[in-house]
Amino acid sequence: MQRPPAPPARTERRHVHIGLIGLGKMGFNMRERLRRAGIEVTGYDRNPEITDTASVDELIAALPSPRTVWVMVPAGAVTDAVITELCEKLSEGDLVIDGGNSRFTEDERHSAQLAAKGIRFVDCGVSGGVWGLENGYGLMAGGDAADIERVLPVFDALRPEGDRADSFVHVGGTGAGHYAKMVHNGIEYGLMQSYAEGYQLLAAKDIITDLPGTFRAWQKGTVVRSWLLDLLVKALDEDPGLANIDDYVEDSGEGRWTVEEAIANAVPAPAITAALFARFESREDSSPAMKMVSALRQQFGGHATRPAGQ
Structure with a gap:
């Protein structure tokens, strides 16, 4: 008698732990949505009432290597300052995601700045506003395909349920996410x-x-x-x-x-x-x-x- 085929082995879900800098209107809700999806998030904000850590140093120390840090702060000088700080404190192989509304022309500069230290960079346009916590966020990512693949569990947790193509796109190279x-x-x-x-x-x-x-x-x-x-x-x-x-x-x-x-x-x-x-x-x-x-x-x-x- 022929034995029935063995059931397929279960794919164990990989534990994901990221850092999130900026817990404003969107960042605060993004942290909550990620946590609801089983993503561990350590957040930092200058507001002591909502931050998880007292400093960026403490946030970095809490993350497993290679680290992933999502930056969700106002575009311009504030984003520049945060990325410069991360460039000084992160290590080779770590990854920074700029999810704010930075101008796409800034992404090449930030990417090159981080690349000099061996740190990866992804830019991601995020749409969903204050309703994203319950409804999910539309996501437009730019960067290297391997880096996008690495953080797909994070993107999948943030986007609405259903077909990924309906709410997430890898638009192209560096800057493409923010351009879209x-x-x-x-x-x-x-x-x-x-x-x-x-x-x-x-x-x-x-x-x-x-x-x-x-x-x-x-x-x-x-x-x-x-x-x-x-x-x-x-x-x-x-x-x-x-x-x-x-x-x-x-x-x-x-x-x-x-x-x-x-x-x-x-x-x-x-x-x-x-x-x-x-x-x-x-x-x-x-x-x-x-x-x-x-x-x-x-x-x-x-x-x-x-x-x-x-």
């Missing part, structure tokens, strides 16, 4: 501006007696339905006339960089460019449309809004 995220945010500018202008037009016509209901009716079955539309409805539920929000809207950098790249590559981008200029205009005149853009930024990203009248 830059364009993503440029598109976001245009989408928010369109919803906001529609809101202002509906609000201007006295025959519209249920403005929030109009947007709510678009949430299912229409071609303009989206998560941003859902957040627009939520904003109107919380503050029907947007009376508590000023129309001053910040731009976080990616919109400007997207327009600059469009100019540099002779790619027409009129919608994104107009949306960026509308934010500049919001700092001069009162505008119901820009109140809505401000409300949407607060809804998806937790970005600060100015109280009305300030």
